Amino acid sequence: MAQMRALTMEAEGPARVKTLDDGDLPAGDVTVAVEWSTLNYKDGLILGRQRRMVPNYPHVPGIDFAGTVERSDDPRFAAGDRVVLTGWHVGETHWGGYATRARVKGDWLVPLPQGFSTRDAMALGTAGFTAMLAVLALEDHGLGEGEILVTGASGGVGSVAVSLLSALGHPVAAVSGRDGAADYLRDLGAARIIPRAELAEAPTRPLDTEEWAGCIDNVGGPMLARVLTQMRYRASVAAVGLAGGTDIPTTVMPFLLRGVNLLGIDSVLCPRDLRQRAWDRIAQDMPMDKVRSTVTEVGLADVPRLAESILTGGVRGRTVVNVN
Numbered sequence: 566m567a568q569m570r571a572l573t574m575e576a577e578g579p580a581r582v583k584t585l586d587d588g589d590l591p592a593g594d595v596t597v598a599v600e601w602s603t604l605n606y607k608d609g610l611i612l613g614r615q616r617r618m619v620p621n622y623p624h625v626p627g628i629d630f631a632g633t634v635e636r637s638d639d640p641r642f643a644a645g646d647r648v649v650l651t652g653w654h655v656g657e658t659h660w661g662g663y664a665t666r667a668r669v670k671g672d673w674l675v676p677l678p679q680g681f682s683t684r685d686a687m688a689l690g691t692a693g694f695t696a697m698l699a700v701l702a703l704e705d706h707g708l709g710e711g712e713i714l715v716t717g718a719s720g721g722v723g724s725v726a727v728s729l730l731s732a733l734g735h736p737v738a739a740v741s742g743r744d745g746a747a748d749y750l751r752d753l754g755a756a757r758i759i760p761r762a763e764l765a766e767a768p769t770r771p772l773d774t775e776e777w778a779g780c781i782d783n784v785g786g787p788m789l790a791r792v793l794t795q796m797r798y799r800a801s802v803a804a805v806g807l808a809g810g811t812d813i814p815t816t817v818m819p820f821l822l823r824g825v826n827l828l829g830i831d832s833v834l835c836p837r838d839l840r841q842r843a844w845d846r847i848a849q850d851m852p853m854d855k856v857r858s859t860v861t862e863v864g865l866a867d868v869p870r871l872a873e874s875i876l877t878g879g880v881r882g883r884t885v886v887n888v889n
């Protein structure tokens with residue numbers, strides 16, 4: 566039986582790179598030779614303090630991967646097709662991408678856009694895909710002229726969001742609490758840097774001066790509540806993340822008096838047609854040179870250390886994992 570390398574977790578103890586048999590792979594109709602995976606905040610949770618998200622052990626984490634189809638019982642895919650997978654609870658309830666091989670449902674795979682490399686797909690990963698979903702949601706609700714705010718800007722979703730919005734011609738205000746992030750964010754296209762501390766406290770009044778024509782929020786908590794009070798009339802906030810907390814200490818006033826929209830973004834169970842639309846727009850509009858400039862390349866054995874670090878805001882930009 567063929568063998569594969571995988572980062573494996575038991576219910577307790579550190580994750581380790583092990584050699585497994587192909588026969589250990591879970592059920593699925595498409596087997597993929599994985600080339601690249603990546604590191605997201607959720608990978609940090611799964612490998613760290615949220616091990617209960619994983620129902621069964623041993624487990625292979627890694628919520629994203631890109632590679633080449635080896636074998637398929639799904640007529641939509643054939644050996645040699647290049648594919649990307651994000652979401653669907655892969656790496657969480659199903660073995661994931663920190664391995665040289667994965668077996669999944671064909672329904673979960675998206676064919677890579679023509680000319681798009683598997684490494685670039687993982688330079689984006691769930692973070693980049695989610696940034697595109699957030700931009701699509703803002704556009705679908707009418708994105709007016711003016712500054713777009715990105716919170717948690719030097720993280721994975723934030724870095725891609727800043728690059729993408731600025732490539733689309735929007736002036737971007739980037740919120741960051743990281744020392745030395747200003748040059749990095751300006752290089753990605755941010756027109757203005759806002760220190761995290763300026764927006765960190767919950768609002769003291771229901772409405773503030775109107776500032777933002779749109780917002781991609783990776784932080785949640787008091788910062789999201791604060792941002793809601795500063796949105797322009799009928800502007801939208803795409804709610805992506807919870808890096809700063811899950812409670813939103815807000816009032817209904819921004820919604821009732823300014824027609825502000827709070828748009829939920831879910832990348833995990835995102836329907837296939839929207840997924841395809843997002844990858845097509847990525848192929849068309851994503852400034853990959855900028856995204857590549859944020860990438861750090863690591864191996865499987867580096868993942869546990871970085872997974873710890875991403876939970877405390879210690880990982881800048883995007884990380885790609887060479888699984889081979």
Ligand code: NDP
Binds near residue numbers: 692742
């Ligand atoms: P990262 O850790 O790379 O980025 C999060 C950023 O948030 C950090 O880099 C930091 O930016 C900022 N931040 C961290 N802690 C705090 C804090 N306490 N208060 C304010 N800002 C903080 O994670 P990702 O970019 O991968 O993900 C961002 C968020 O989006 C996460 O919460 C993640 O769970 C969520 N997410 C949701 C998805 C969905 O489908 N809805 C999909 C993907 C991610 P800086 O240093 O610049 O201040």
